Amino acid sequence: MNINHPLIDDQHTNQGTANIQPGVLYVVATPIGNLQDISQRMCQILAGVSQIAAEDTRRTRQLLSHIGVNTPCFSLHEHNERQKIELIVQLLEKGESVALVSDAGTPLISDPGYPLVKALRDRQLVVSPIPGPCAFIAALSVAGLPTDRFIFEGFLPAKKGARLARLKHYADETATLVFYESSHRITESLQDMLVAFEESRQVVIARELTKTFETVLSGSVQSLIDILAQDNNQTKGEFVVMVHGASKANAEISPEAKTLALKLAEHLPIKQAAKITAEVYSDKKNVIYQFLLDNQK
Template sequence: MSNRTGTLHVVATPIGNLGDISPRACEVLGSADHIAAEDTRHSRQLLQRLGLQGSLISLHEHNESARVERLTNWLADGESVALISDAGTPLISDPGYRLVRAVHQAGYPVLTVPGPSSVIAALSIAGLPTDRFSYEGFLPSRAGPRQRRLQALADTACTQVFLEAGRRLPATLEAMEHAFGAEREAAICRELTKRFETTRVDALAGLRAWVAGDSDQCRGEFVLVVGPAPEPAVAPAPGLPATDELVRLLRHEGLGAKSTARVLARLTGASVNQLYQQVLEQDSNPRG
């Protein structure tokens, strides 16, 4: 038994541009006793391009459970293991969950070597709200389950992120338009960090028409970012005047814009932020 502490390193690798590999990722991959890779042929090419040697073992969705015991035994012997996927950050729609969980349960350190992620990359350039987001991964391939899943997500009040393959993109956009509405704002992020990287932001109807008119936009790998569902229209409680009239009355009585929004939120149950914007709009466009 070795006196060293075996450590599992979860290492992010480039999603396209090799220049995105970090010096620390190179150091960890170069020094690890073993590298668990989703596809050893793909990963061997990556290591060769980086000028690194490594002892590779496959770990993918079909053999992960069987690999866990061998890898944890290596950790027990004080050896280090680096976990990588074909591209990006492991475990994000890629294998590794069972291994990471088993290593935690066995009491060995799990360290992150962060880096490229298509999800975060797409969010950072889509121009849609990022204060809250939901990662949904790949949708079901069959039309019925896909539509039901999207329908269940239609009222989600935060930005949603999906992964998609080019051959399924037109059908997915059509399903999204049906479930979310033609006017829902979204972004198509294609081939991120690669030569033909493209990002387009539009309503779902516009994106579907754009893709239908240019077959090249169905080539490659995609991240779809869909904006949050619109907030429901403000409706006053029974017996109250219309909201715009309440705004006018409260402002006439000297309440500030934020105070007016907070009072109306308690009366109507609507969002304070939405009401605050309404107050500002009415202030800038007062009735004669």
């Protein structure tokens, strides 16, 4: 099959050098911590574009200094992004090329860039990805949780009520759940997960990925809360929090049936508790039975 694309040519595919095209916005992934993850193509693009739109120009200039590049930068962050769209459109329409970078990782993934990319695509301007590190993908790759289906939610709400409501919304979701969290809210978020999810749910927290103090911890929510309480160092840094999806049995049972089944199981054999609950709520006995097995203490 022949593929004709303005960004693919012999210089791209055979010689390993970046052919900077005029009028293109390059969305460039940068390292999330370890500078050895810098790619050759990232360096070539950042050196070759006319200007760089950076979430924090100070951090980007540090990266550019490290790779020996002095391309001009201007800021593009969540507070000024919409105001900068027309500037970037004008640059591209004049034939200049622009790179978009965030502080770390892949732009747009819980970082600025979506309004810009949408506006450019709506105007039929070319946007090209320069792939590289992404914290939640890196975390999923080592978590040991199912990855055939997952939901990335980004950062949870800062306020407890909204955060707990968001978590409860996903209580019966069978896909793996993925969140970002900050050091000053990681303990509170885990405590809310203890309320929102059944006690047997497996959780994995990945901290400071690719950096010196990289840590990946897994266990029940309560066990992770205990670990963080015992070692304050484990609350420092940037976190990806991943939660095993609910069992299918858990997803098929109404909240009321779950409450009754769990209460009955405190006083009756599981099989009998499942039978009574199924009779009350007209649910399948085997599904309730499996739910109770999954939630045994």
